[in-house]
Amino acid sequence: MIPPTASAPSGITRVTLLKDLRLEWRSKDAINSMLFFSLLVVVVFSFSFDPSAEESRQIAGGLVWVAFLFAAVVALNQTWAREIRNQVLDAYRVSPAPANSLFAAKTLGNFIFVSVLEALMTPLFIVFYRLRALGPVWQLLLVAAFGTWALVVNGTFFAAMSLRTRSREIMLPLLLFPISIPALLAMVQATTAILNGEGARFWIVLLGTYDLVFTTVCLLLFETVLNAE
């Protein structure tokens, strides 16, 4: 006898996340696009400017996060693209699996992809811009985690929202960038402050609050977005 109920939401999130990681491992659609894009940004900017160590500390925060933001958009577009190929998303929609499990899995998947990108690109940034943090480095890790989550949670949500629009690849940045401005500002300010050995507590708290608010809102609204026609 088949049990006529779904698995626990956390179980569905886990299997969906593993499925996404497996698909990405096989296709490498998102990670390759993100890597090449970020690499281009680092190289082009390093040839365009020749900053001193002091100047680098002032501009690196902005450069790094803008590069990651643009690269993340590439991954976010890929996230749902494979769900609408063969209309696989409909198979999820007719199942008893909760919508939020899908959202959580997609967000976690994007968080992993963008974090891998950051881990690979940060050493290049350090080398090309001769960066050396004057403040505590562990705070940079906190900013990276909160900042990445801010990008992917909204990005995953708005990518799902623009899924059924005709020019969704244009629509995603149009929706995502304006709403990400407070988070981007906090990420850049916090990174610059830490690199210059100044206090970044306010910006980190702001980033954490932003994450909390937008994660809650996205979870509350995702089912409506998923079932929208």
Added chain:
Amino acid sequence: MNCEIQRLKADSFRRVSARLKACPDTSLTIRISFTSQALNPLTENPSAPVNVITVTNLIKQFGRFAALRGVTAEFSGGKLYAILGDNGAGKTTLLRTLAGLNQPSSGHVTMLGARKFHDICAQVGYMAHPSLLYDEMSGMENLEYFGRLYGITSRTRCADVIRAVGLDPELARPVGHYSQGMRQRMSLARALLNDPKILLLDEPFSNVDLHSATEMVRLLGGIRDRGTTIFIVTHQASLLEGAADEFVWMEFGKIVDRTRDLKRLADGAEPRHHTSSGAGEGAP
């Protein structure tokens, strides 16, 4: 005969039926009828069926276009319904509305006593025209994933369903490398995975060769005999002749006729086309 049927796959059921009647070799029709009769005791037992789906004045609009224009019908349990009609008649929209994928603009659907699809979704299987499968994963990997969404963790169950549709569960290559017919069968396996009480199938025989399609009809007949209510949207009505308990004819977003006899539907098709304002909906 096979080539003739293959060539006519894209035709509407009326054209197929007309050609079949004209064709001297009727062995195909006879064979399907025999198989279905042998497997279909429910059709001979009028006390068994209970209404499992009630559709009341269902209207579905996409912008200014009304795809469904007031469908009212009742469908009994344990029967196989073939939904027929020309392109744009509203067949797929009706099926998607039953599957909870389209929200009615007005009217409502009651399935297994529930108004909300979510309450009974675990008891419904849905197969669409696209495969609803991940191209990069094998058939077994796909079914294991979708099984988990229904709380099914048994690999044996997935393998059994794959075998039931005539495929090999050990086939390691990704679904994207399957032939179209294999993909259709794997898609059917996905729909059968949760052992549904209601099975909604949109064009399950398209791109499937005649032998496999006949096997699929036989499999579906067996599933129906175990009490599952099956809806099949198809343009290949002749495949279901003898297997379907009822043929439902749709036109301009309405059900305009329901009959057990495909030939009667084919014979009476022309006059109905000119009086399509919807009288007779829901009348078995």
